Amino acid sequence: MADLQGRIALVTGASQGIGRACALELARAGATVALAARNEAKLAEVAAEIEGAGGQAAAFALDVASEESIKAGAKAIVERYGKVEILVNNAGITRDGLMMAMKRADWDDVLGTNLTGAFLLTQALLRPMLKNRWGRIINITSVVGRTGQAGQVNYAASKAGLIGLTRSLAREVASRGITVNAVAPGYIETPMTAVLDDKQRTAMMGAIPLGRAGTDAEIAASVRFLASDGAAYITGHVLDVNGGMFMGG
Numbered sequence: 622m623a624d625l626q627g628r629i630a631l632v633t634g635a636s637q638g639i640g641r642a643c644a645l646e647l648a649r650a651g652a653t654v655a656l657a658a659r660n661e662a663k664l665a666e667v668a669a670e671i672e673g674a675g676g677q678a679a680a681f682a683l684d685v686a687s688e689e690s691i692k693a694g695a696k697a698i699v700e701r702y703g704k705v706e707i708l709v710n711n712a713g714i715t716r717d718g719l720m721m722a723m724k725r726a727d728w729d730d731v732l733g734t735n736l737t738g739a740f741l742l743t744q745a746l747l748r749p750m751l752k753n754r755w756g757r758i759i760n761i762t763s764v765v766g767r768t769g770q771a772g773q774v775n776y777a778a779s780k781a782g783l784i785g786l787t788r789s790l791a792r793e794v795a796s797r798g799i800t801v802n803a804v805a806p807g808y809i810e811t812p813m814t815a816v817l818d819d820k821q822r823t824a825m826m827g828a829i830p831l832g833r834a835g836t837d838a839e840i841a842a843s844v845r846f847l848a849s850d851g852a853a854y855i856t857g858h859v860l861d862v863n864g865g866m867f868m869g870g
């Protein structure tokens with residue numbers, strides 16, 4: 622069912638993993654998808670995949686760690702499409718380490734990409750969305766932003782920060798027909814988690830009541846739902862998609 626027919630969407634971190642899956646799913650739902658990330662070659666492959674399946678997509682090189690790049694990328698996307706109606710802030714990185722050993726640069730890189738990047742890109746695209754009086758902002762946070770995780774003070778802080786941003790912005794823009802929600806994945810098999818060793822993987826599995834890792838497609842399905850008209854009355858919500866790993870409500 623093409624429930625997003627004619628909508629303009631932008632997905633950051635669309636070159637692989639969860640972002641790529643979200644882009645494919647939104648395109649399947651009928652949206653025209655702007656694909657943003659740093660790796661242009663990979664973005665072009667995703668765009669070709671979408672177009673090959675009869676969808677519409679275009680690649681935009683954009684580094685969410687750079688304010689200049691965000692401004693230029695947002696401008697290029699708005700020039701091309703006039704507006705962005707569905708914004709999925711998905712780009713994210715990890716730089717793990719225990720608190721005592723964590724370098725300032727690792728803190729700054731993770732907060733800069735995962736939180737400040739989402740703040741700046743949303744700000745750059747909000748005006749046309751407000752004018753349009755319809756919008757969906759979906760931030761990809763993490764179960765770790767809810768529970769904390771040893772070795773990830775930077776990442777958990779960035780993801781908890783995104784939840785605060787989500788709920789505050791939801792209150793600011795609700796009167797303009799814009800909803801702002803977050804999706805909090807648990808353990809999803811992607812290039813980001815491919816670096817985990819067997820011991821870490823086994824420990825993670827033991828903490829998941831459904832007994833398996835999630836897929837990028839399962840995150841994308843939730844994003845599609847939150848972007849749809851069926852989710853029009855949901856805002857400021859954090860949707861846990863984690864196999865029961867955390868049942869916070």
Ligand code: NDP
Nearest residue numbers: 634636637638639658659660684685712713763809811813
């Ligand atoms: P991947 O590492 O597979 O993909 C990350 C994506 O982010 C890539 O497309 C990458 O593209 C992009 N990205 C990273 N830095 C930047 C940047 N500075 N500017 C633009 N794009 C950037 O991760 P996942 O798909 O696993 O994760 C996607 C999101 O989901 C992240 O926010 C992550 O924190 C979150 N998440 C993932 C979980 C998991 O288990 N996998 C669990 C919970 C949350 P490029 O390198 O081309 O720029």
